[in-house]
Amino acid sequence: MKTYSITPPDTSSNGIIYNSPHSGRYLPEEFVNRFDGQPIKLHQSGDSRMDEVISGTTSAGSHLFKNLYGRIYVDTNRDVRELDPHCLKDSPRSIKFIKSEKVVRGFGVIPMRTFDGQDIYPEKSLSYETARARLDQVYQPVHAALGELLDKARSDHGYYLLVDCHSMPSYKFINSRLQASNQADVVIGNNFDKSCYPNISRFVADHFEAEGLAVRFNAPYAGGYNTVHYGQPNYHKHAIQIELNRSLYLNEEDLTLHQGFEELKDSMTSLSRKLDCEIRNLL
Numbered sequence: 001m002k003t004y005s006i007t008p009p010d011t012s013s014n015g016i017i018y019n020s021p022h023s024g025r026y027l028p029e030e031f032v033n034r035f036d037g038q039p040i041k042l043h044q045s046g047d048s049r050m051d052e053v054i055s056g057t058t059s060a061g062s063h064l065f066k067n068l069y070g071r072i073y074v075d076t077n078r079d080v081r082e083l084d085p086h087c088l089k090d091s092p093r094s095i096k097f098i099k100s101e102k103v104v105r106g107f108g109v110i111p112m113r114t115f116d117g118q119d120i121y122p123e124k125s126l127s128y129e130t131a132r133a134r135l136d137q138v139y140q141p142v143h144a145a146l147g148e149l150l151d152k153a154r155s156d157h158g159y160y161l162l163v164d165c166h167s168m169p170s171y172k173f174i175n176s177r178l179q180a181s182n183q184a185d186v187v188i189g190n191n192f193d194k195s196c197y198p199n200i201s202r203f204v205a206d207h208f209e210a211e212g213l214a215v216r217f218n219a220p221y222a223g224g225y226n227t228v229h230y231g232q233p234n235y236h237k238h239a240i241q242i243e244l245n246r247s248l249y250l251n252e253e254d255l256t257l258h259q260g261f262e263e264l265k266d267s268m269t270s271l272s273r274k275l276d277c278e279i280r281n282l283l
Helices: 029-034 040-044 055-060 128-157 198-210 225-230 260-282
Strands: 004-007 016-020 063-067 160-168 186-189 215-217 237-245
Touching: 004 128, 016 128, 016 260, 055 063, 055 260, 063 128, 128 160, 128 225, 160 225, 160 260, 186 198, 198 215, 198 237, 198 260, 225 237
Parallel strands: 016 063, 016 160, 160 237, 186 215
Antiparallel strands: 004 063, 186 237
16 A cells, blocks of 8 residues: 655646645554544544645646545654653663653554544554554655655755645534634644744735635644654745644535535635745745
């Protein structure tokens, strides 16, 4: 099973790559069968259909990179060391794991819980060898290919811009007591202006605000591993994370698209065309 796909641009290319790391649908049958819960929860823990939302970006000279494995199986938007050894039935002491806030919550490179907190591996049923094999199979090939694509873009164009695309669950879906009016439609993460030039972030925000969407910067999502790792603007390596409220395009209970999908897809395609025209000026 291939772990990722790369769709080349329909027209002459620019140095912009749109990435959907959390919309993969493939989960091994054995993994699904061992989960003691409703299988849809495994998919609700990812950014369902986000790859379809950004599928029009190739019409504007950009490459489209997407993961094919489900985020709940391996989360490639984490450092490979973000793994909780206390959740494994064995772990070598020689490895220096990273105990990040996400790991503590159960959302490390191999998630230990579903979005709503259900344990995926009760009683430490996952061994370190199994975890390492999974990372070798999925995580490493994804980053090798993504890194190569970004390096080629920078070599060909003198820069790259990684647009890491995600969707966030709505407050209503997470907890009906939360006030939906307090949640943004779009959260732009730029690692607090350290992963790309601030004017790129402002340009993206202006696009969404012109369409009547509420935009916030870096709260609650400042950018995951991809944004931080690949975003080095001093070296003409830019990365920005876009989080879209999932309720804008999806029925979150059954993961079917609703009437807002085409509008949001058109918006992302329009953004890609604007960036294609303006990226040199923004740099």
